[in-house]
Amino acid sequence: MPVNREDLGRTSDVYVAFAFAAADVLVEIDARGETVFAVxxxxxLFGRGARGLVGQSLRRxxxxxxxxxxxxxLAQMGQGERVRNALLRVLRPDGKAVELTxxxxxxxxxxxxxxxxxxxxGGLPAAARLAGTNLLDRDSFQVMATRLIEGADPxxxxxLSLVELPDLPALHSETGGTxxxxxxxxxxxxxxxxxxVGGDAVGQIGDTRFGVLHAASVSADxxxxxxxxxxxxxLPDAPAISAQVSTLVLDVADIPPEEAARALTYTLNRFAREAQNGGDLASLMKDIQPRLSETVRQMNDVRETVETGSFDLVFQPIVxxxxxxxxxxxxxxxxxxNDNxxxxxxxxxAEDVGMVGMLDIALLERAIEMMRSPVANTESLRFAVNLSGRSLSDPAVVRxxxxxxxxxxDLRKRLVFEMTESAxxxxxxxxxxxxxxxxxxxxxxxxxxxxxxxxxxHYLRALKVDNVKIDGSYIKDAMRNDEDVSFIKAIVQLCTDLGVTTxxxxxxxxxxxxLLRLLKVRYGQGWYFGKPQRPVGDDIRTAWKTPSLExxxxxxxxxxxxGGA
Structure with a gap:
C-alpha cells in the first residue's frame, strides 16, 4: 500500500495530539473548517466513520x-491558545445528542x-449544573477550573473574573413571566x-454571582x-442590567500549576464562605486578588520550609x-x-491547599533519621508520626x-502512625x-x-486500626460532665469489642x-505526664529523663x- 507523504508529515502531530488529550478521535480541520484528516x-463515539468526516464541516x-x-x-486555538476538555454535544445520525470533550x-x-x-x-468528574443558566455549580466549577489551570501554559x-449582577432579583420581579x-x-x-476557557469554564456560585475562567484576551469590559x-x-423591553466584574490574574510563574489551582480553590472557598456570612461583596471582590497573592505566599513558605528543613520535632510521652x-x-x-x-x-x-503530603513526608523522614541516631536507637523507645487522611488519599504521597x-x-514495632484529619x-x-x-x-x-x-x-467501621485517640474536648471536662464520661465509656466499650486500644x-x-483508669482507657497523653520536649544531649540514658520520667x-x-513537673 503506498504511503502518503503528507500523512507521514502529519503523524508526529497526530501522536502529540493523542498524548495531549488521550482522545478517541483525532481530527484535523483547515482554515475553512473542513475536515482534512480523521482517525x-x-x-x-458519535455514530460516523472517521473517513466519512473527511471533506465535511465538523460544525454541522x-x-x-x-x-x-x-x-x-476554534477561535481560541486559531489565536495560538490550547483548549482542553471543552464539553459540548454532537448529534448522531439518529438525532440523539451525545456529550463529548x-x-x-x-x-x-x-x-x-x-x-x-x-x-x-467519562474520565472527567461528573459536573453538576444549575437549572436555567445550565452553568456549573460552585463545586463543579472549582473542579473544572483546577483541572484547566493545572494544564495551562505558564x-x-x-x-478568573468574579461577576455580580445585583439587578437580577428586581429584573425577575419586573418581567414577571418565567x-x-x-x-x-x-x-x-x-x-x-x-x-x-474551553467553552465551559463558567460557574454560578450564588443566586446573582458567577465565576468565569478565561484567557487574558477577554477583558472585564x-x-x-x-x-x-x-x-x-x-429582554429587549426590560431596564438595563449592570454588572460588577472583578478579575484575578492567575499567575503561575511563582509556583507549580497544580499549586496555583489549589490556591484558587482555597481563595474561592474563603471568598464564598465570607460572602455567605454577610461580608460586603464589593469589598470582598476588591480584596480577592491580594487574598490570592497571600495564599500563594503562604504556599511558598510551606514549600520552602519543607525544602530547607526549617522545622524541628518535639516529643510528648504517651503513658x-x-x-x-x-x-x-x-x-x-x-x-x-515560631518556637512557642x-x-x-x-x-x-497545608491540608486545605493540598500540600500536607509533602509536609507529612518531610516530618516522617526527619523522625526516621532521629530514631536511628544514637540518642534514640533502642528498642525501648517508640515514636508516632502523624499522617493526614488527605496524604493517605493522595496516590503520589502513598507511593x-x-x-x-x-x-x-529495622524500625518495625518502633515506628507507629496517627491518622489525623480536619476534613x-x-x-x-x-x-x-x-x-x-x-x-x-x-x-x-x-x-x-x-x-x-x-x-x-463510621471510621471504625471502615478503617481497621490498632488504637483510637479520644479527642481531648471530652477529657477536659470529664471530671465535671457526666455526658462526657458516658461518651468515653461508649468509645472504650466499642473499641474493646473491636480489639482496639484507646x-x-x-x-x-x-x-x-x-478516672480514665476506672473507665479502662489504656493510654494517656497530656501535660500531667510531660510537655513536648527535645532530648537533651546525645546520651540516651539522660536525654529522655525529666522530672516526670525515669x-x-x-x-x-x-x-x-x-505529674505536671
Missing part, C-alpha cells in the same frame, strides 16, 4: 446550542490548520460560556458587554495508664521562628510512603487499603482526635488520670505523683 473510533454535527462554544474554542490547538506544521481531539467525558496564565426570565438565564449562560447583550436579546510505662512519644512539629506557637494553623493550611517504609524494616475522607475504602499495607509492614496505626469533627464512629489526650492532672530496667516510666 480513531468515530463510529463508537455539533448541537446548535453548543455551536457558539465550538466556534469560540473537545481539546485542541493550532497545528505546529500548518498555522492555518487546527488539530482537534474528541473523547468520552507563559499564558488564565484569569418564560422571559428563563430566556435570559439561558442567553446569559450561553454567552458567558463562549467567553470562557467584554464580559460586561456580553451580559448587556444577553439582556438586550432576551500506659495501667503500668505507668512510656508506651511511645508522639512526634510534633515546631516551625523555626502552635503549628496547627500552618498544618491546617512515596511505601518507598520509605520498604527501607524501615472528611471521601474514599474510606482506599484509605483503609493503605492503612492495612502499613500495618502489614509491622507498624501500628491510630485514629487521632476520635469523636471530633469528621473522625466519627488513648486519652489532654490529661492535665492526677484526678483525670485516675529509666527502670531499660524502660522509661512515669513517676507517679510527679
Amino acid at each position: 480513531g473510533a468515530a463510529m463508537a 454535527i455539533v448541537h446548535p446550542l453548543d455551536q457558539p462554544v465550538f466556534d469560540r474554542a 473537545l481539546s485542541g490547538y493550532r497545528s505546529p506544521s500548518d498555522a492555518g490548520h487546527i488539530l482537534l481531539a474528541l473523547g468520552h467525558p 507563559d499564558e496564565p488564565y484569569q 418564560g422571559l426570565s428563563a430566556a435570559f438565564a439561558a442567553e446569559l449562560g450561553q454567552r458567558l460560556r463562549t467567553l470562557s 467584554a464580559i460586561s458587554d456580553s451580559i448587556a447583550r444577553a439582556a438586550q436579546t432576551a 500506659d495508664l495501667w503500668t505507668n510505662a512510656v508506651h511511645h512519644f508522639e512526634c510534633l512539629v515546631r516551625f523555626k521562628g 506557637l502552635s503549628p496547627y494553623e500552618t498544618v491546617a493550611f 512515596r510512603l511505601r518507598e520509605i517504609l520498604a527501607t524501615t524494616g 472528611e475522607i471521601l474514599d474510606l475504602k482506599a484509605v483503609n487499603e493503605v492503612i492495612q499495607g502499613i500495618r502489614q509492614m509491622g507498624h501500628e496505626v491510630s485514629i487521632d482526635d476520635f469523636g471530633a469533627g469528621n473522625a466519627a464512629f 488513648t486519652a489526650e489532654y490529661v492535665e492532672d492526677q484526678q483525670t488520670a485516675n 529509666w527502670r530496667k531499660g524502660l522509661l516510666y512515669f513517676k507517679s505523683g510527679a
